[in-house]
Amino acid sequence: MKRLLVFWCGVIVILSVLFFSKMLVESQTKTVEATSKNTVNIFNWGEYIDPELLTAFEKESGYQVIYNTFDSNEAMETKIKQGGSTYDIVFPSESIIPKMIDSGLLLPIDQNKIQGTEDISTFLMNQSFDKKNKYSIPYFWGTIGIMVNTKQVDAMKIKKWSDLWNSEYKNDILMIDGARESIGIALQAEGLSLNELDEANVQRGLEKLAKLRSNVKAVLTDEIKTLMIHNDAPIGIGYSGDAAYVMYENPDIQYIVPEDGGAIWTDNFAIPKTARNLDGAYAFINFMLRPENAKQNAEYVGYATPSEQAKALLPKELTNDEAFYPEPAAMEQMEHYEYLGRDAVEMYNDLFLEWKLGL
The missing domain is CATH 3.40.190.10 (Periplasmic binding protein-like II)
Structure with a gap:
């Protein structure tokens, strides 16, 4: 009789746990549904x-x-x-x-x-x-372009991506830390598409980028804005919105959309x-x-x-x-960044990492 009583007490406990667990789950579900609405x-x-x-x-x-x-x-x-x-x-x-x-x-x-x-x-x-x-x-x-400190550099000398390779800009350029953006700049400077899929052409872009190493001061992202604002570099690559912020903080900065390509994003x-x-x-x-x-x-x-x-x-x-x-005629010369597929993205990323390690 004692064993039977223990058995039924155990059953009652289990059923109670299951019942209240179900109630808790339902309550939580209703809370989540109510919250999501x-x-x-x-x-x-x-x-x-x-x-x-x-x-x-x-x-x-x-x-x-x-x-x-x-x-x-x-x-x-x-x-x-x-x-x-x-x-x-x-x-x-x-x-x-x-x-x-x-x-x-x-x-x-x-x-x-x-x-x-x-x-x-x-x-x-x-x-x-x-x-x-x-x-x-x-x-x-927006676009991607070139920020120039007009107190440190003659902005009239920079109209194209290819102008960045000028030897007078040694250790002057803050390069953007992005494979598509940076290799894309080199590709467009070579007259190629920033959406290149041909590995030989992408390699050509990388070789062009390698020739820019002596002019690159650092490879950065958001830090470019701060350094340009505080006159710590004459030239910085960046997006148009970042450039607008930098120009607001530092009136000496001018933003240039390159004539030999550029990108709309x-x-x-x-x-x-x-x-x-x-x-x-x-x-x-x-x-x-x-x-x-x-x-x-x-x-x-x-x-x-x-x-x-x-x-x-x-x-x-x-x-x-x-x-x-930009005027419509200028935008016709620009490219949109296209998704190139996983293999191509990995290729760009690997080649860009190779370039950064060589700095």
């Missing part, structure tokens, strides 16, 4: 949005924004692939979008739920990396497979596409807005600056 999880590049717009969106929409940042497309892609974080919106660059599409990391965008794309500059839409913008919408765009709104709040994602995209908000964001961040109406609201001294808003 009330929040918009955003994953963006650092310092890439006006914080006041996030506050305004929360106030208008009733959603709470959870905002996290990444420092490279690869880091962002890895996070989405792992699936541990439930981001509703991400901001990939054009070069990685085809890879993310092929890997099933992005959801198709319901164009019926988007308002404002008709206002986006036509040269940024329907690009080869995402035909008909099925998975992405332009967020910011875009960063884009996209909805990852991890999204749990699609309504919130669309609400945020539409909010940011409004001309007045796009204009405010462009003024804060410093990059070119894709919105033609927002551009019209910006100061003329900014939009008339061809370094930041």
Whole structure:
């Protein structure tokens, strides 16, 4: 009788544990579902949005924004692939979008739920990396070029990438720490495409880059901005938005888009497979596409807005600056960074690392 009583007590304990465990799981699930419906999880590049717009969106929409940042497309892609974080919106660059599409990391965008794309500059839409913008919408765009300290260097002598190889710039250049960007500069200086797939041509670009070593002071990323602001180097390679910030802090800096090529890039709104709040994602995209908000964001961040109406609201001294808003004829000479495939990306990265080790 005693054994039977112990047996049934054990059964009751087990059933109680199972019951309360089930209740706990259901409660946690409901909490997560409720949270996901009330929040918009955003994953963006650092310092890439006006914080006041996030506050305004929360106030208008009733959603709470959870905002996290990444420092490279690869880091962002890895996070989405792992699936541990439930981001509703991400901001990939054009070069990685085809890879993310092929890997099933992005959801198709319901164009019926988007308002404002008709206002986006036509040269940024329907690009080869995402035909008909099925998975992405332009967020910011810009160029890559040459920052020159006019107190230290005659800016009139620098019009092309190829001018950087001039021996008078020994130990003067801050080179950008990016395989596609740096090898792309050398390729364009050789009259080749920055999207070269032919290994012999890429090797030719690397050999050209090797001849630049004596002129390179350092290979950096964000540090280039600080050093240029403080007059620690005469020449720096960088993106147009970074150049705008540097020029604001140091009026002696001039930004030059090279005549022998150059590149147009875009960063884009996209909805990852991890999204749990699609309504919130669309609400945020539409909010940011409004001309007045796009204009405010462009003024804060410093990059070119894709919105033609927002551009019209910006100061003329900014939009008339061809370094930041190039004329159509100049843009026709520029290339978009294309995703070249895993093997080509590894080739570029390996060759660039080889070049850096030789500095």
